[in-house]
């Protein structure tokens with residue numbers, strides 16, 4: 001007999017060492033998430049994947065699955081709270097979807113659709129953040145960074161380069177790159193690096209590809225992020 | 236600005252780098268010294284340190300940017316940081332800081348034009364019983380008033396080195412007004428270790444268990460259980476069990492002396508006058524769990540204690556109470572190293588503290604695993620509060636039953652309380668658990684009619700005068716030790732704002748709800764303060780509070796709304812008297828924004844207004 005947990009009443013099997021998120025994804029159960037990418041070590045910062053486990057909230061991407069856990073996921077209350085978190089991410093940065101090249105392929109935007117976010121609700125912070133276009137093949141627009149550290153993890157763990165990191169604290173948190181000049185162009189980052197592919201938003205993008213796929217024909221224009229990330233819904 | 240190829244910088248840093256060696260866990264300690272030497276951590280120093288330690292530059296820059304006492308930009312030969320706790324504010328801190336700025340011709344938060352001096356605020360420096368307080372280049376200044384600031388301004392203008400300033404400026408009193416088993420009884424160094432060795436490690440753990448000692452750092456976890464978990468933990472890394480020493484995994488004992496909760500200063504007094512008791516408790520813990528190495532994580536604000544603490548450690552080594560073969564026991568070696576923090580409240584959270592000990596940004600880890608199984612360098616680690624270790628030493632010396640006979644059934648022993656605010660005798664009071672708030676207020680000479688008490692600092696509970704019969708105990712009012720008293724007619728909304736600012740400033744920024752939520756909370760209180768708040772803002776505060784409490788990664792975020800909502804619930808007038816009558820007012824004034832357009836078009840008719 002394999003071990004199981006339940007998610008919203010559904011019995012979901014898991015193997016030792018798996019998190020609740022791992023088990024859910026393996027069974028095609030969608031838990032909203034942004035900082036999690038199954039290819040990398042769980043991080044636990046966005047908190048979108050928060051579920052209720054035996055009566056207490058926990059981030060499902062970092063919480064180990066153990067026998068018999070009763071998990072609540074798709075509830076009105078949790079989705080309300082997740083929506084508030086997405087709204088927070090929108091107002092703390094400068095996310096101008098209509099003019100963003102990532103629109104339609106952006107997970108932040110897609111999860112906002114999924115959670116039926118109709119307005120940013122909170123007042124925008126309009127922070128001043130730096131754009132770095134010094135790299136010939138890659139654009140870093142910090143206005144869209146949500147500090148998920150996926151690029152940090154990918155560069156460190158997959159590319160073996162440590163191109164990215166965070167500095168500052170609290171609201172002053174900033175994404176930095178590994179060069180004395182502070183410029184992306186002076187790092188060892190290559191266009192083929194994993195770190196360039198993992199950004200869930202439009203903060204890190206390859207240059208020269210703008211609008212090769214027109215708006216309206218991009219992935220989340222046709223599929224819910226739920227279907228894309230659980231491997232379902234691709235007709 | 237220093238560059239890494241500037242010979243001046245390299246000359247300045249070489250002795251620091253050589254002293255610390257190439258151990259990356261020393262990173263924060265190195266950067267502290269760089270800051271002292273350069274009055275900032277310049278970009279060139281980051282290059283040099285990264286090269287010396289052979290770590291990525293981003294890691295060094297990431298650490299340098301995390302801690303408040305490290306600055307990327309020059310902070311001046313004299314850096315003054317005023318303690319910004321609400322108790323300092325009630326003693327006139329804002330006016331005094333402005334007074335000094337005027338005298339020195341500087342703006343708060345800015346470096347003077349000649350690069351000589353900067354003046355700014357910092358989080359509570361732990362001198363609430365002798366405030367208003369400040370730090371000059373990290374050294375505490377107490378009892379500030381206009382006369383002292385006149386003198387300080389003169390010393391700065393005449394460029395007198397801080398080391399040569401009159402010692403009376405730096406006097407820190409213990410202010411113990413009531414002592415009991417920790418502060419009121421003599422302690423013979425070595426007594427607790429001797430008792431432990433005579434009784435045996437297992438038997439000492441049994442005494443700890445019997446004592447029912449619970450952690451004094453806030454969470455109140457039973458200490459004996461924590462030690463037992465650590466002792467039993469098997470350190471595993473991918474690929475197998477770790478064996479560091481003699482077939483055993485290395486284990487660590489960490490004393491949490493970060494004491495960052497505003498209004499708390501009891502660990503300061505324990506370390507100043509009872510350090511033997513604390514180190515002895517750590518040594519007893521080491522014997523019980525089988526650790527050979529310990530750390531004292533001392534908050535940067537208490538660096539003035541460093542030298543005397545090192546002297547106590549040295550004396551203990553010479554007396555055979557620390558180091559190899561303790562008291563001649565060939566199988567018992569344990570030593571303690573002191574690490575300094577650098578201005579980050581979050582580093583009091585045990586897993587963030589461990590990250591900081593490893594020389595990293597103080598970001599709380601994902602749990603499980605907990606530090607008792609995977610702590611410092613992935614090894615089983617006990618993290619306990621200063622006072623917890625002091626209690627442990629007494630228990631080892633006198634037995635668990637003796638300790639359990641003090642206090643209440645669920646909260647055994649005594650508790651050190653740091654009392655400040657509107658009282659005649661601020662300072663330290665040690666009571667058996669179960670004492671009522673009213674008793675404490677009577678003993679410390681609470682001025683006039685006390686109105687509210689903030690128990691356990693901003694992350695604790697605000698109680699009103701209706702609740703003064705409540706007891707200090709885990710089962711009623713748990714506390715890490717702070718008690719801030721507010722008399723009648725104090726504007727508690729200012730306390731709420733001060734605390735909200737504190738959390739926004741100290742949020743580590745790792746998780747969304749706290750990084751953004753503490754800012755939103757702060758902004759709403761600012762809106763109310765400026766007279767634009769409405770009833771809907773109060774609802775928004777409650778909703779935010781719920782998200783902070785239920786979605787945050789660690790205790791900082793989950794308690795960041797406590798004082799804001801407690802004061803709102805218990806003293807609604809404090810908020811409501813500041814609200815506009817309307818149910819909703821946008822933070823953005825639409826009609827006001829149209830003013831420019833009206834001017835340009837020369838219109839002021841009804842249709843040109845909203």
Ligand SMILES: Cc1cc2nc3c(=O)[nH]c(=O)nc-3n(C[C@H](O)[C@H](O)[C@H](O)COP(=O)(O)O)c2cc1C
Nearest residue numbers: 450451452491493494495583584585619620623790
């Ligand atoms: C934000 C935050 C700050 C903390 N600060 C301190 C502190 O300064 N000192 C302390 O002893 N514990 C602090 N704690 C509690 C520690 O995480 C930990 O529970 C404690 O050190 C355990 O020791 P104890 O069992 O002896 O209480 C803090 C916790 C949080 C969440």
Ligand code: SF4
Nearest residue numbers: 145146148149151199
């Ligand atoms: S740049 Fe993208 S991947 Fe990197 S931290 Fe920011 S949002 Fe995450």
Ligand code: SF4
Nearest residue numbers: 743745746749789792
């Ligand atoms: S709750 Fe706040 S302090 Fe704790 S991890 Fe999240 S951002 Fe950092």
Ligand code: FES
Nearest residue numbers: 033046047049061
């Ligand atoms: S996906 Fe789990 S916290 Fe971000």
